[in-house]
Amino acid sequence: MKLQISHLKDGLHSDHLLDSASAFGFENPEDFADKIAVTLNIDKRGSDFFIKFQVEAKMVLRCDRCLEPFETTISDHSSALYTTKEEFVSDDSSTYLIRDGDSELEIGTEVREIILLAVPIKALCAENCKGICKCGQNLNKEACLCTKKDIDPRWDALKKLKGLN
Known part of the structure; x- marks a missing residue:
């Protein structure tokens, strides 16, 4: 999923995206009952972008106790820095390197990670299953x-x- 940034001026911006799971790079879009909603709060400073993500998705999971499929809403947030400065980028952080003058950012990786980390370790169709x-x-x-x-x-x-x- 690409986010167009060429038109953004320095300062705060908001955007709302609604797209299919495959647009965000999920290999099994049938695991999702609906489109993925992403709210972005973007703070542009020079050639750097600090983005706060709020993600919501309806997923179809299998109950760990009864193995029946059920729908649940996954909702979580995160933030990431997209920067032109290599010294800020490390393997264990949500910091991504971009080239000065890039017209779009790849945000699919960050959205995918937010959703995958928000899926419950023990998925239950009901507490009393x-x-x-x-x-x-x-x-x-x-x-x-x-x-x-x-x-x-x-x-x-x-x-x-x-x-x-």
Whole structure:
């Protein structure tokens, strides 16, 4: 995704982008239920651009407990510096090197990183999701009818002591 900057004068600017996931470089756009919304607050100073990103996307994730697909809204923010000064650029920061006189900035990488880092580590369709039984039944849809209880045979001796056998 390219952001046109040739028309920007020094000072503060705002922009709002709404585009498909593939426009931001995502390989699986089917993981998104809608277009990605990006609000940009741009501070241009000379040939440098400090940009604050606010990103919102509706994604289709799979629940980690029941494996059912569900929609969730991912929303996060970040900032990045696009500069002509090589000494400010490092591998571990959100600082990007641009050439003096560039007419556009590549912002797709930053937007992609914001979204990927905002995806929950444990994706749940609901806080009270019951998950899947060992027999494969989705416990959110109906109760499991399996009667097999997996009990470690090493505990049988304790059952005999307690009289549960």
